[in-house]
Amino acid sequence: MITLKSFLCGQWQQGSGGEATLVNPATGEPVATCTSRGLDLQAALAYARDTGGPALRRLTFAERGALLKRMSQALHEAREELVAASTANNGATRGDAKFDVDGAIGTLAYYAKLGADLGSKHGDRTFLLEGPAEPLTRAPRFCGYHVWTSRPGVALHINAFNFPAWGLAEKAACAILAGMPVITKPATSTALTAFRAVEVLVDKAGLPDGALQLVCGSVGDLCDHLLPEDAIAFTGSADTGAKLRSSRSVVERSTRLNIEADSINSAVLGPDVQPGSETWHMFVRHLATEITQKSGQKCTATRRIFVPRAHADTLQEALIEKLAAIRLGNPADEGVDMGPLATAQQLDDAHRGIKLLCDDGGRIVFGSTGNPVGRGFFLPPVLLRHDDAAAARVVHAHEVFGPVSSLLPYDGDASAAAALVARGEGTLVCSVYSDDKAFLEGMIGASACWTGRLLVGSEKVADQAITPGMVLPSCIHGGPGRAGGGEELGGERGLRFYMQRTAVQGDRALLDRVLQAPKEPATTA
Numbered sequence: 001m002i003t004l005k006s007f008l009c010g011q012w013q014q015g016s017g018g019e020a021t022l023v024n025p026a027t028g029e030p031v032a033t034c035t036s037r038g039l040d041l042q043a044a045l046a047y048a049r050d051t052g053g054p055a056l057r058r059l060t061f062a063e064r065g066a067l068l069k070r071m072s073q074a075l076h077e078a079r080e081e082l083v084a085a086s087t088a089n090n091g092a093t094r095g096d097a098k099f100d101v102d103g104a105i106g107t108l109a110y111y112a113k114l115g116a117d118l119g120s121k122h123g124d125r126t127f128l129l130e131g132p133a134e135p136l137t138r139a140p141r142f143c144g145y146h147v148w149t150s151r152p153g154v155a156l157h158i159n160a161f162n163f164p165a166w167g168l169a170e171k172a173a174c175a176i177l178a179g180m181p182v183i184t185k186p187a188t189s190t191a192l193t194a195f196r197a198v199e200v201l202v203d204k205a206g207l208p209d210g211a212l213q214l215v216c217g218s219v220g221d222l223c224d225h226l227l228p229e230d231a232i233a234f235t236g237s238a239d240t241g242a243k244l245r246s247s248r249s250v251v252e253r254s255t256r257l258n259i260e261a262d263s264i265n266s267a268v269l270g271p272d273v274q275p276g277s278e279t280w281h282m283f284v285r286h287l288a289t290e291i292t293q294k295s296g297q298k299c300t301a302t303r304r305i306f307v308p309r310a311h312a313d314t315l316q317e318a319l320i321e322k323l324a325a326i327r328l329g330n331p332a333d334e335g336v337d338m339g340p341l342a343t344a345q346q347l348d349d350a351h352r353g354i355k356l357l358c359d360d361g362g363r364i365v366f367g368s369t370g371n372p373v374g375r376g377f378f379l380p381p382v383l384l385r386h387d388d389a390a391a392a393r394v395v396h397a398h399e400v401f402g403p404v405s406s407l408l409p410y411d412g413d414a415s416a417a418a419a420l421v422a423r424g425e426g427t428l429v430c431s432v433y434s435d436d437k438a439f440l441e442g443m444i445g446a447s448a449c450w451t452g453r454l455l456v457g458s459e460k461v462a463d464q465a466i467t468p469g470m471v472l473p474s475c476i477h478g479g480p481g482r483a484g485g486g487e488e489l490g491g492e493r494g495l496r497f498y499m500q501r502t503a504v505q506g507d508r509a510l511l512d513r514v515l516q517a518p519k520e521p522a523t524t525a
């Protein structure tokens with residue numbers, strides 16, 4: 001068993017007192033201990049502000065991109081070790097561990113390339129210019145530009161337990177490319193993979209001093225000590241998100257806060273899709289993946305399945321056939337498709353959630369809440385059915401964070417389906433399966449405002465489309481309302497949270513020279 005240290009002020013430091021024990025969720029055996037008690041986290045803030053920030057801001061976008069490339073390569077070289085850490089501490093199957101670790105490597109590589117592209121476009125310029133000059137008065141000479149500059153503070157990244165590698169990397173990639181130093185904090189219960197990843201990055205990636213620090217354990221009241229120029233990017237539960245919203249820094253100093261929280265995602269089958277068609281098979285395949293991948297512990301997993309009433313029984317049968325083929329067990333064993341939930345608490349919460357769904361009229365049509373493995377924190381896939389989607393309450397309001405999904409028949413009308421999607425009060429992703437233009441127009445028109453991402457599954461892309469739970473760095477990740485109201489990634493869009501937009505007004509000829517504005521009107525920098 002190892003003791004996880006934190007990497008602060010350029011040194012590995014070990015806290016003392018109140019140690020948490022991290023376990024292997026497949027066996028319940030301890031794998032590591034960790035505490036941040038006694039560590040000077042405010043010194044880490046100062047170190048990031050005084051050392052890491054200036055070092056990053058001196059770099060051009062191309063140089064920051066090169067740094068991200070080294071980070072991606074370093075993690076890639078350590079891939080097997082990180083996968084093993086994820087299996088040991090997250091209970092992840094090899095496929096699930098790769099989803100996290102490869103996601104981290106790929107996202108860093110994507111932002112490395114973006115840095116190189118911005119570098120070729122802007123040379124040594126370390127700010128971004130948005131849009132063409134805006135005329136401000138009748139005199140054409142006086143105009144306004146919009147520029148984005150790096151914020152001179154610290155990015156505090158607080159991550160959830162389910163993606164210890166990707167969560168670290170997707171946030172760090174955007175902050176570092178934007179020129180902000182990072183203090184990253186993984187969830188304590190599964191911190192092993194993030195700890196290993198930062199060890200590798202410190203040893204191999206040639207990070208500037210203070211550019212990336214790691215807290216293993218609690219951040220205590222650090223969020224109350226942030227300044228206007230700082231930023232908190234948080235992924236986790238809505239309850240913790242609400243606490244962060246009321247932290248002194250956010251309330252009194254307008255410290256920026258981005259929240260990625262609970263999400264009751266939906267998948268909708270259009271009335272035109274016939275059982276046996278390509279689109280139907282894609283729908284069933286996607287559902288099975290979304291219920292079981294990472295044991296359903298994905299913020300983007302499908303929780304509500306809306307199916308035209310005429311096809312509900314057929315879909316139920318098809319999905320049960322897929323779920324019945326899933327082999328549950330210790331991911332360290334051969335041939336296992338699905339591992340345990342991450343912690344005992346998560347398992348208790350999932351059991352409680354299933355009971356709430358049943359008390360509200362849902363009935364289990366596949367699976368059970370027993371643990372067939374006999375130890376560890378296992379929950380088999382559970383499919384519920386609720387025949388009155390409009391009357392149901394809990395299924396639209398309570399996220400059960402496990403391999404649990406509910407099938408809800410609807411009447412096949414786009415406005416009815418969109419109204420049901422909206423009952424989730426804001427989600428990360430909604431997937432719609434249809435080849436019918438009118439149905440899709442109705443769904444996109446009425447549902448897009450309730451979700452951060454909308455995946456349209458149709459016949460021509462049946463073999464090409466990604467599953468709805470997959471977050472790619474080129475499109476935004478986040479969602480309105482219950483999902484936290486935040487937004488991450490999305491290519492260059494992901495940098496903006498770490499930068500300040502300023503309107504710069506003045507003499508056009510002078511500003512053109514000072515800002516090195518392109519001759520032709522630009523759209524985005």
Ligand code: NAP
Nearest residue numbers: 159160161186187188217218236237240260261262263299
């Ligand atoms: P959580 O209990 O809210 O913890 C998330 C993180 O917040 C952990 O690092 C935790 O640290 C930290 N934290 C807890 N209390 C804090 C406080 N008062 N101040 C500062 N940090 C604090 O959530 P979780 O159980 O890890 O994650 C499950 C939830 O996350 C699910 O509801 C899921 O939907 C959501 N999630 C959302 C996304 C998304 O992208 N939208 C992705 C993944 C998960 P400790 O571990 O040290 O307590």
